[in-house]
Amino acid sequence: MSFEKEKKIFDDIYNGINGYNLSHNGRSAMAPEDTKFLIYGEASFAELLTIIEDSGIKNELNGLTTFCDLGSGTGMCLIGTALICPYFNRIIGVEIVPTLCESSQKSIQQLAKVNEKLAAKIQIINGNFLKLNFAEISLSPDVLFMHYPMHGGGVEDLYLQLEEKFRSELKSGTIIISAIRKLSDLKTFPEVLPSKQIQCKYGNVTIFFHKKL
Numbered sequence: 001m002s003f004e005k006e007k008k009i010f011d012d013i014y015n016g017i018n019g020y021n022l023s024h025n026g027r028s029a030m031a032p033e034d035t036k037f038l039i040y041g042e043a044s045f046a047e048l049l050t051i052i053e054d055s056g057i058k059n060e061l062n063g064l065t066t067f068c069d070l071g072s073g074t075g076m077c078l079i080g081t082a083l084i085c086p087y088f089n090r091i092i093g094v095e096i097v098p099t100l101c102e103s104s105q106k107s108i109q110q111l112a113k114v115n116e117k118l119a120a121k122i123q124i125i126n127g128n129f130l131k132l133n134f135a136e137i138s139l140s141p142d143v144l145f146m147h148y149p150m151h152g153g154g155v156e157d158l159y160l161q162l163e164e165k166f167r168s169e170l171k172s173g174t175i176i177i178s179a180i181r182k183l184s185d186l187k188t189f190p191e192v193l194p195s196k197q198i199q200c201k202y203g204n205v206t207i208f209f210h211k212k213l
């Protein structure tokens with residue numbers, strides 16, 4: 001499938017939106033200690049297509065209905081996923097930076113003008129994903145996406161905290177798609193596919209595909 005029509009919808013929605021500036025402005029209004037891991041960068045439509053369509057993960061998504069992006073930026077991954085994966089009926093983004101959430105809401109409204117049904121599936125939570133309970137039925141994802149392009153400075157702790165939450169709160173069978181870093185507890189979160197390299201705006205990124213046992 002070419003997804004040309006979907007790419008045009010995506011490009012029209014995101015034309016002129018500068019997530020780097022929005023993130024910068026939003027973060028400068030937050031307390032410095034709260035902005036440590038808020039590096040911005042988003043996967044493009046083409047990158048999402050590679051992750052979902054070319055990696056083989058699509059075979060694992062059969063029957064799954066709830067997708068969640070942990071740190072959803074301006075919502076590119078949410079809108080892209082809604083366009084590429086019509087089988088998801090709930091698409092949830094969690095984003096802590098208010099300016100990025102506001103921009104996402106506007107983009108969802110733009111999507112609603114061309115496809116109200118797809119737009120109605122998407123929900124944004126403005127908050128810290130470390131403070132959410134993924135076991136709650138209103139969130140409880142089947143597929144989680146995570147992408148944090150930073151190194152050092154304690155980022156290992158962020159991943160360990162997330163893995164701890166995933167161990168206790170995610171249901172068995174949840175697919176976790178992790179950009180850049182492989183999860184460390186491979187007994188609980190074995191890889192279901194070989195990792196895939198994609199070319200992002202900021203360089204080569206490896207995508208890891210895990211499934212919670």
Ligand SMILES: C[S@@+](CC[C@H](N)C(=O)[O-])C[C@H]1O[C@@H](n2cnc3c(N)ncnc32)[C@H](O)[C@@H]1O
Nearest residue numbers: 038040041042043071072073095096128129147
């Ligand atoms: C690199 S961007 C990824 C955007 C999008 N998921 C993608 O891959 O295209 C990471 C996002 O996570 C957000 N973020 C980081 N830590 C967060 C937290 N604890 N709670 C909510 N959002 C967070 C950042 O503000 C940033 O917008």
